[in-house]
Amino acid sequence: MSEPANTPDINTLLSAIRNLVGEVHPHWKNLHFTPDTHLEKELGLDSMARVELCTRLETSLGMTLDATAVASATTPNNLLQVILDRLAGAKNGSPDSFDANPENSDDSNLLMGSFGQTEVAGDSKSHHSLGEWLYAIYGWTILIVLGLLAWIFVVLAPFESWRRKLAHISARLFFLLTFTPFRVTGHEHLAPDETYIIAANHASYLDGFVITAALDIPIHFIAKSELARLLPLRMLLQRFGVEFVDRLNGRKGASDVRRITLKAQGGQTIVFFPEGTFTTFPGLQPFRMGAFVTAVRADIPLVPVAISGARSIVRGSNWFPHHGRIAVTIRPPIVPSGEGWQVALDLRDAARAEIARYCGEPDLVEGDYNKPTDIT
Numbered sequence: 001m002s003e004p005a006n007t008p009d010i011n012t013l014l015s016a017i018r019n020l021v022g023e024v025h026p027h028w029k030n031l032h033f034t035p036d037t038h039l040e041k042e043l044g045l046d047s048m049a050r051v052e053l054c055t056r057l058e059t060s061l062g063m064t065l066d067a068t069a070v071a072s073a074t075t076p077n078n079l080l081q082v083i084l085d086r087l088a089g090a091k092n093g094s095p096d097s098f099d100a101n102p103e104n105s106d107d108s109n110l111l112m113g114s115f116g117q118t119e120v121a122g123d124s125k126s127h128h129s130l131g132e133w134l135y136a137i138y139g140w141t142i143l144i145v146l147g148l149l150a151w152i153f154v155v156l157a158p159f160e161s162w163r164r165k166l167a168h169i170s171a172r173l174f175f176l177l178t179f180t181p182f183r184v185t186g187h188e189h190l191a192p193d194e195t196y197i198i199a200a201n202h203a204s205y206l207d208g209f210v211i212t213a214a215l216d217i218p219i220h221f222i223a224k225s226e227l228a229r230l231l232p233l234r235m236l237l238q239r240f241g242v243e244f245v246d247r248l249n250g251r252k253g254a255s256d257v258r259r260i261t262l263k264a265q266g267g268q269t270i271v272f273f274p275e276g277t278f279t280t281f282p283g284l285q286p287f288r289m290g291a292f293v294t295a296v297r298a299d300i301p302l303v304p305v306a307i308s309g310a311r312s313i314v315r316g317s318n319w320f321p322h323h324g325r326i327a328v329t330i331r332p333p334i335v336p337s338g339e340g341w342q343v344a345l346d347l348r349d350a351a352r353a354e355i356a357r358y359c360g361e362p363d364l365v366e367g368d369y370n371k372p373t374d375i376t
Contacts, residue, residue: 010035013076013083016060020053021045023345025286027365035077046276047071048257048289052341057083128320139321142177146170151232155239163239164218171213175326180313184214186330189303192217195267196333197295197302199351201284201359202273203311206326210307211271214328221271222260243270257294264298274348280316283364284356292344292351301333304351306358329358 014035025044039045045053054070065086073079128136150170157163175182190196198219200211208221220241237244243263245256264270272291279285295302306329313324331354336343356363 010076010080012060013057013080016053016056017043017045017076017079020049020056023342024049024289025365033076035080036075038074039076039079040074044286046288046290048293053079055341063087132320132322135323136321139178142174146174146177151236155235157239160241161218164241167212167240168216171209174209175213178321179323181325182213182328183326184328184330186332189330189332190215190217195264195300196269197264197291197298197300198269198271198305199274199287199291199302199355200271200305201307201355201361202275202278203282203307203359203361204278204314206310206314207273207278207307210310210326210328211305214305214330215271218269219271220263220268222273241268257290257297260290261294261297264294264300270294274351278311278316280318282311282361284352284359284361285364287348287352289344289348292348293341295347296336296339296344299336301335302347302351303333304331304354305329306331306355306360308358308360311361327358327360331355331358 014033017033017039021043033043037043039050040047050071050073051067054065054067057070058065061083063083063086065083069082069086070079073082150166153166154163154170157166172182198211198215200207211219211221218241220243221237222245223237223242224245243260245260260270270291272294274287274289274291275285276288277285292302294300307326308329309324309326312322313326314321334347334350334354336347352363352365
């Protein structure tokens with residue numbers, strides 16, 4: 001391999017990182033950071049963004065980098081070491097010497113993401129009235145009985161169309177039996193025979209049920225691979241056509257994106273929760289880039305879906321259910337205007353604006369939220 005066009009140094013790298021942060025999170029473009037700043041936890045650059053960073057570094061340095069090694073780097077210093085190791089490997093005629101341990105990394109959430117705190121101390125110790133306790137017991141009873149019946153029917157149903165219809169009916173029945181008003185608007189924006197990428201906000205453990213109940217079309221969710229370790233759950237999700245993504249293995253991130261993109265190109269409508277996680281406190285968090293890059297690569301329209309009210313029913317890690325109402329707003333499809341990273345950013349911003357308008361919660365990026373929240 002030829003020598004790089006420019007000798008890499010930490011200042012050049014920090015400049016490239018700052019430019020990308022300014023594109024992904026415009027409110028953070030003046031954020032102070034150092035060579036030891038965490039790329040995802042403190043700068044909000046998910047693995048998809050680091051793949052884009054890898055492409056830019058390759059162009060500026062005139063060399064080829066290992067995209068998975070770049071995606072596994074956690075700080076600018078780590079990233080510089082990847083480049084230097086690549087140079088050393090090229091000079092010695094050997095492959096890259098950088099070998100990140102994916103089992104110790106939580107920064108490879110290419111499709112799912114893990115930005116923001118997973119829980120915040122809330123009302124877990126608050127006192128509930130007798131009526132609230134009775135409703136919670138009733139709701140859990142309905143969930144367990146209906147869930148068991150749905151598991152049996154969905155797992156045993158011979159045809160995919162039957163399984164999806166059974167899941168849709170079961171989810172609708174759950175909200176009906178728990179006296180949860182459930183309103184869906186915008187069905188006219190989804191054609192049954194068309195393929196979409198669907199991006200929805202993530203506010204509660206109920207969101208999977210909400211989307212299943214709201215969309216009476218063939219859909220495929222993306223789920224973290226950890227769920228596949230539980231045999232009963234894995235059997236259900238596999239029969240329901242869920243796509244598992246390994247969040248803890250940076251070297252599988254790029255292949256996961258390619259696999260999901262191919263399935264979308266093959267006619268599967270894929271559902272993403274681009275926030276990647278949910279919190280106890282209300283608010284629309286930063287979006288990961290996986291859904292939007294997939295839509296651009298597959299050249300498939302992206303449909304923003306806003307969920308309102310789910311967080312007030314089941315909040316964060318507090319499993320005590322409250323009575324509430326849910327509204328789902330399906331917005332018109334947004335067609336990617338071309339190819340490349342900037343198109344994906346534009347698609348993300350357009351979808352986010354639609355979801356923020358209808359989700360009924362504050363926008364934590366456009367509002368007072370001007371610094372990423374660290375993961376502890």
